[in-house]
Amino acid sequence: RKEVEQDPGPFNVPEGATVAFNCTYSNSASQSFFWYRQDCRKEPKLLMSVYSSGNEDGRFTAQLNRASQYISLLIRDSKLSDSATYLCVVNEDSGYALNFGKGTSLLVTP
Amino acid sequence: SQTIHQWPATLVQPVGSPLSLECTVEGTSNPNLYWYRQAAGRGLQLLFYSVGIGQISSEVPQNLSASRPQDRQFILSSKKLLLSDSGFYLCACPLENYNEQFFGPGTRLTVL
DSSP, X not given: OOOEEEOOOOEEEETTOOEEEXXXXXXXXXXXXXXXXXXXXXXXXXXXXXXXTOEEETTEXXXXXXXXXXXXXXXXXXXGGXXXXXXXXXXXXXXXXXXXOOOEEEEEEO | OOEEEEXXXXXXXXXXXXXXXXXXXXXXXXXXXXXXXXXXXXXXXXXXXXXXXXXXXXXXXXXOEEEEEXXXXXXXXXXXXXGXXXXXXXXXXXXXXXXXXXXXOOEEEEEO
C-alpha cells in the first residue's frame, strides 16, 4: 500500500490559537480524502471529508492539493476539547478500505 | 444509522493462547466489513475485509484469520497468539456513500 505521511507532533497550543496540520500521500490515483479524529483509547471518528474545492465546517477547514498530493486541516479558535489525535485518511479505491496516516497529536492548553 | 458492537472491550491473553474477537453490525445495507489493527506507534493497518458471507480477503500475511458466518457478523481469530498481536482491533463498515467508514468501539488486546 502507498504511504500517507503526517507530522506526529505533538502540537501544544493555547486555547484560542489557530493550528494547521499537513498530510502528504504518495498514490496520485487516490480518490477520496478525510480527516478523522481519535480520542485517547477510543475508535477513530470521521471529522470531515476533504473536497477538491476545499470545505469548511465551523472552526475546521480542510483543503486538498492534488498537484502536490497534500491535504491540510486548519483549526481556528482552538478549544480544550479539540485535544486529540487527527488522522489523515486516503481512499485509493472507491468502496475499498482506507489508508491511514499515523496521526498528529494535538494538545490544547488553558 | 449504523451501530457496531465489538466484544470484549479489553482482553489480556498469554502467548500461545487462542483468540476470538466478535463484531456485529446493525443499521447498514452495505455488506462490506473490515478488521483493522492499531499497534503502538503505528497507524491503522487493514487486516481483513469481507464483501459477504464466507468471503474473506487478507491484506497482510499474519498469525490471524477471519470469518464471516453471518451477514452481520465478522470474527477475528488466532490459534496461537504472539506478542506482536497486541494492539487495538477495530471493526468497520462503510458509511452510506461507500467512501467513508464507521468504526466500532474496538477491542484492546494485550498479549503477555
